[in-house]
Amino acid sequence: MKYCDGKVENIKIAYIGGGSRQWAWGFMSDLILKDDISGDVYLYDTDYAAAKRNECIGNLANTAEGAKTVWNYHAVETIDEALCGADFVIISILPGTMDEMESDVHTPEKYGIYQSVGDTTGPGGIIRALRTIPMYEEIALKIRDICPNAWVISYTNPMTVCIRTMYRVFPQIKAFGCCHEVFGTQKVLIEAMEDILGIKGVKREEIKINVLGVNHFTWITDARYKNIDLFPVYREFALKYKETGVIRPKTANWNKYMSFLEKVKFDLFLRYGVIAAAGDRHLAEFCPGDWYLKSREQVEDWCFALTPVSYRRETYAQRDEKAKRLCAGEEKFVIEPTEEDGVKQLRAILGLEDFVTNVNMPNKGQISDLPYDAVVETNASFCSGSVRPVCAGALPMNVRSLVAGVSARQEMVVEAGLLRDPDLAYQAFVSDPLVRLTPDESKKLFDEMINNTKNYLKMYKI
Amino acid sequence: MKYCDGKVENIKIAYIGGGSRQWAWGFMSDLILKDDISGDVYLYDTDYAAAKRNECIGNLANTAEGAKTVWNYHAVETIDEALCGADFVIISILPGTMDEMESDVHTPEKYGIYQSVGDTTGPGGIIRALRTIPMYEEIALKIRDICPNAWVISYTNPMTVCIRTMYRVFPQIKAFGCCHEVFGTQKVLIEAMEDILGIKGVKREEIKINVLGVNHFTWITDARYKNIDLFPVYREFALKYKETGVIRPKTANWNKYMSFLEKVKFDLFLRYGVIAAAGDRHLAEFCPGDWYLKSREQVEDWCFALTPVSYRRETYAQRDEKAKRLCAGEEKFVIEPTEEDGVKQLRAILGLEDFVTNVNMPNKGQISDLPYDAVVETNASFCSGSVRPVCAGALPMNVRSLVAGVSARQEMVVEAGLLRDPDLAYQAFVSDPLVRLTPDESKKLFDEMINNTKNYLKMYKI
């Protein structure tokens, strides 16, 4: 890797989960649009064929319309090859298959527990975490041994648990979790400004916020545009739409299984006075189960969707087809920049641009009332060779009891994963606010979910 | 107050809530049995007649069989008279009347929320706290102004909230909360030793424990007798009796409304590996509502009782009668020492004896993972002029998420009380693990309970 004439060349990126049908393509698009960085991307995936297809697709991207630089893609058969000499490691893996996800999301429904996403918290999030932790443990050990100075950007859910696992295993790792959920709330603030103040054309990055919490359950305590305080604006907006939600024209990407109208967000804001900053589908899962996820009807009343795994299977298959078509030259690779900050972060670390954005990192004081070293989400200052969290202060007292409990249970789950101790994981499970069951029932559900996914839990004392 | 020849004389005690029909009499008994302390007790109560009766009863105690010293009792009409020159302040008040308690305990039942005690946590505990905080605020301000150097021993529930309120209002106060619930668990350990090891005749004080948590939701992480580790003993005991509970012969004091057979305690121990150290009726109220308090049937299965307020009214009336008989000389005052540590603590502070026992005080590091200044319960070293908490370490990870949430909500309730802000109290209420309701329902319940007790909430912005 070398800096020369305003550009950085010969960057080496290891992409773990490099067979990805979605994140990888977006990342390729984002990379190809920056003319001051170039190098090689090594794709590693347990599904080597998928990685090989992405090698083909990535290399095609170099010739796509609008490409501004060149990145060479290489599928590799071992993680060691990918990591060797890496400057950056990108991790976006699916822990298990759609079958395990099916169990995570839908088994609890038999017990009256509904999950809108099921990959972060609640029963599904916990069981998924148990699968994921040993994988991240292995990856972190490899990074320690092969490329200890590499920067590691992780996208996998449950994000907090993944990042924490890596730091537990290799405390000197330079890793952070990257998530766009907060961006969505910045966009709602833009909608509020337009609706209430009539100010148009504002970009997301211009909405300045102070954000703190844990991934998918973050809170904005200060929001401004120029010198305008957006809290009164947001309050007016929330009051205006708290009953109906924000009904927007349906875009091409819209789908009924992922949609929500911000009613959960408004309800939380009007109760707590701070802005819950994630999609309603995520927010609802962190709250006591009777609030928004008591029944399918209640979910409907709050105008958000439960995402069925059947839908995920379907889109997954569609993307598989698309991958084949791209490789076969039957479809052209079209550069579609994502709204993720990953490539921007990478450039900032290379010293090409400075900025402040939200990340997930161990707490080194950025949140004064969550435990030191627990993984939290706040803004961080990105600049040459460094990602340093910005002090976000203390959680507002009224949301602290909610967030502190989440964080404490996440720590238990990580410990359970590292100790391969399902009992400890159950102790987190039984206290999850979505689990409104007697201990006997919750044990039965837990055991069933473990059993359903046992192919990926062989290292546990079960 | 003066030390002379191994005795301390002219001690002045202010007793707030000095009309008490139960605590006060026990305290009188405990005082009269120590031959090295003597002085005056000033009884203040909003019910002056009751204080006056206790003046009479207290003075009678001096001539009771077994009395070893002399204490002069004086009912006073103002709190200022009681506090003036006080060396010690005892506080044991009933915040409101049985009518308010009726609402606290039984209104939530209409919403399917059962409370076994209803004075510490859950809906009843929160509403009771709102009544109590302004009273304790006023008392603490009086102490600050009149007797800032006095030692303050408080018995009122919700204890954590009361102690925290006093320290918020007057940070230099020398106050702590005194509670005997942990003692009960030490006695269960003695039963376990007898049952499992055949060791008899052990005294409560000989059971050495490390205890930490918040009042009525404390945990023992280490328990020993001489050099015997009692954890394996307790485990065997818990396994033996987890189905039946510990069935004991009924004593004279036994009553069905206060009874429990330790099944909740055993269940928590077998799940978490540390000993929950309070009566089952209290422990159950801090856990998610589906665990032990889902329905009357579930309560019965767990072999503990819901204490109806009607029962409290009845015993209250009986004690009233007894007070009258005592004053009228129709019944003799019989010295009945309590198992409370209050008088022992008072003597230790006077330099007459050292010991270590559990107290409720602001966290100054004694629990490393609860917030600084939150009121917590641990052991403390009592000796001349000082009560210093013993470092109890961190909460075991698996109970931390439960306890941390409790502590965070208690802080909210204190803040709500000091700010006279019922909304903030509701934000704690809605997150209480006993409250398994939709936000709408919980608001309705909250408003109903507030309305029922509004006579004592006039200072709030309602």
Next chain:
Amino acid sequence: MKYCDGKVENIKIAYIGGGSRQWAWGFMSDLILKDDISGDVYLYDTDYAAAKRNECIGNLANTAEGAKTVWNYHAVETIDEALCGADFVIISILPGTMDEMESDVHTPEKYGIYQSVGDTTGPGGIIRALRTIPMYEEIALKIRDICPNAWVISYTNPMTVCIRTMYRVFPQIKAFGCCHEVFGTQKVLIEAMEDILGIKGVKREEIKINVLGVNHFTWITDARYKNIDLFPVYREFALKYKETGVIRPKTANWNKYMSFLEKVKFDLFLRYGVIAAAGDRHLAEFCPGDWYLKSREQVEDWCFALTPVSYRRETYAQRDEKAKRLCAGEEKFVIEPTEEDGVKQLRAILGLEDFVTNVNMPNKGQISDLPYDAVVETNASFCSGSVRPVCAGALPMNVRSLVAGVSARQEMVVEAGLLRDPDLAYQAFVSDPLVRLTPDESKKLFDEMINNTKNYLKMYKI
């Protein structure tokens, strides 16, 4: 104050110490060069005539060549008039006169204690602090009562003590200390890059650093340009010039009483492995007195200067003359932008630009091993309506013992000032590393310095 079309208008600035002959003029220049801000500056000074002169000079600046906006200057007779309605408060005062400074700097010389600056630490810094604290206390109380939401930028030394005083008095104040000493070290890094790597034309802002410590005794633990690590570069540079120092061509502004050749800086770097980031004259004063300030000869060996107060008197008089000439129209106001960040910070707070720079603020976790709330210097993220410290980590262990002692003594001095307790100040004085005296001698020196400056210490119990 109003945002409109990319500009903020009607900004109101209160300038305390508005008679300043140096900082004020620089600030005027910086203000007039930004076309997107405009408003009024209210100049308050205990020397009203000086404020009046600056009113005249400031208004002349509007018509100077290169002026891009308009600011109206108003001298006011009371601090209340200045603060009323202020959006920003600038404070740059001289606590006392040159006579007091004469005593601060030169009295200790009789005891063999040499100070190169004498306004921050050491005997001079401590006595100056005692004068300054009551002034800042009064200013902070005025801000609390008159313009509690204003942003306060303070330039006065001793800076740490001034900022801490304001937060002690009014904890909700939005104040920070602004200092350019770190910038000087960034420029040395640029020199190193040019000398060692041959890279030219780099701007100060492009040198990315992590900085932490207390004002004038700060340390850089990470320094980069693009993706180049500057530590090896700086090491080579330090080794090359550690004997001779960095000898530079003398500029117009150069003067022998302020000069230094970085030898102290290199010595500290080569011992500790982290970059001391202030001028050598400041750094030397924080170190044990035998290291660099043992004698005039030793100072000469280390190639830095002791600044005599006679020199300060002289330049002060020259500037006074200049002020008169400017007001009389005998000399034209020439816009000379400073290298201070003050106006840049002001614009950032107004939402017109984001950036990260070093500031002095209470520790909210930005330095993990200095006490919470002590005033420390680190980077902070400036953006719309907020200044949030960036987590700088822990002090390197080997400099921690030096910095922690400084910070602890600063806390003592603030306490001494607020309590008006010279004894406590003496307890800091006697432990200062520059004070290598027996307790008797140090008490004599302390008393002499207090006596010399007693006109400004009338509020103390002396």
Next chain:
Amino acid sequence: MKYCDGKVENIKIAYIGGGSRQWAWGFMSDLILKDDISGDVYLYDTDYAAAKRNECIGNLANTAEGAKTVWNYHAVETIDEALCGADFVIISILPGTMDEMESDVHTPEKYGIYQSVGDTTGPGGIIRALRTIPMYEEIALKIRDICPNAWVISYTNPMTVCIRTMYRVFPQIKAFGCCHEVFGTQKVLIEAMEDILGIKGVKREEIKINVLGVNHFTWITDARYKNIDLFPVYREFALKYKETGVIRPKTANWNKYMSFLEKVKFDLFLRYGVIAAAGDRHLAEFCPGDWYLKSREQVEDWCFALTPVSYRRETYAQRDEKAKRLCAGEEKFVIEPTEEDGVKQLRAILGLEDFVTNVNMPNKGQISDLPYDAVVETNASFCSGSVRPVCAGALPMNVRSLVAGVSARQEMVVEAGLLRDPDLAYQAFVSDPLVRLTPDESKKLFDEMINNTKNYLKMYKI
């Protein structure tokens, strides 16, 4: 080890440094006087002959007049044999020989640095620490591998550094440092009570104190007898004797090289308002060198002694002779109980007695303003199977800057020892308040002291 009928039998003690001519004999005396404990003591020493002699002496103690129990002593040739199955490990070693101590104490005198003891802090303490750390590292690793559950009581100086080393190497170790220096100050308080109040016959244990700091530099913030506050008493006493010191009749044990008259203690008290709680010879070494140790004359003025190593050699030889006579039966073993708390602590841990006394342990919150995990000295509650520090609060602000610096340098020295990095040790050395030298001079002294003791520093990168 077994509890039976109020006694604990078959206790196994490993004594590292078991050839000791002083501590060991005292420990034997203390052990033999307690009728409820018995077992075996395994003596390990690098000087096996000395251990063998102590085996003989220890076994003779069983038949001495006044013996109340039986302990069997066994000299062993390896540390492993000593540790195998140990319930307790006692460590009291001499790191190096009198030759190394000669260099530690007297080499600095050539540079004008006088040390009264030279084994804890200052140049001598630091160099001694470098020898000691690798020894304690090895011992701790052995304990981890052989008897991880044993309780470890360490007496070696520098005590803080020894304890910290063990916890760094094996964090789960149950170790603490035991020192009687604080007891001496309790006795001074008794003298004060007698002199000022006329109260006689008070025992040391009856003086209740709150003590905090680091070993040999501890501070008492509260001292009481019964309900009498001893601070005003001590103040009167200090004022009365601050010029002359406390001149006492010379006892048999008195020697001019160890004596002191409390003048340093009084001076520190009158300056800081809290009671410095160690012998003057120790206290002086932690203060800036100009205060009490500037010259031999100054030491004489302050009425304490510099202990020459020649004196230590002499008494060492005398004790060697005595050991031989004892073994040869030429002299009878006389039981002479020490004033150490070691055996009392051991009994408390066995559950035979509870008490509170001062110990040296990692900071777990007992001192709120020293770093977590740094080794500190405070009271601790000893009872069955546990030693738990008592929360001692924060250091008074005015001594914090002194103590915090000491603690920070101790941490550096431990790190230097564990990393075998003499440079880092020098960085602590150069900042020591006794070292009033230019960096060049201090480096020369450091190198000379390292060279003098290089036989014991072979593992370092020198």
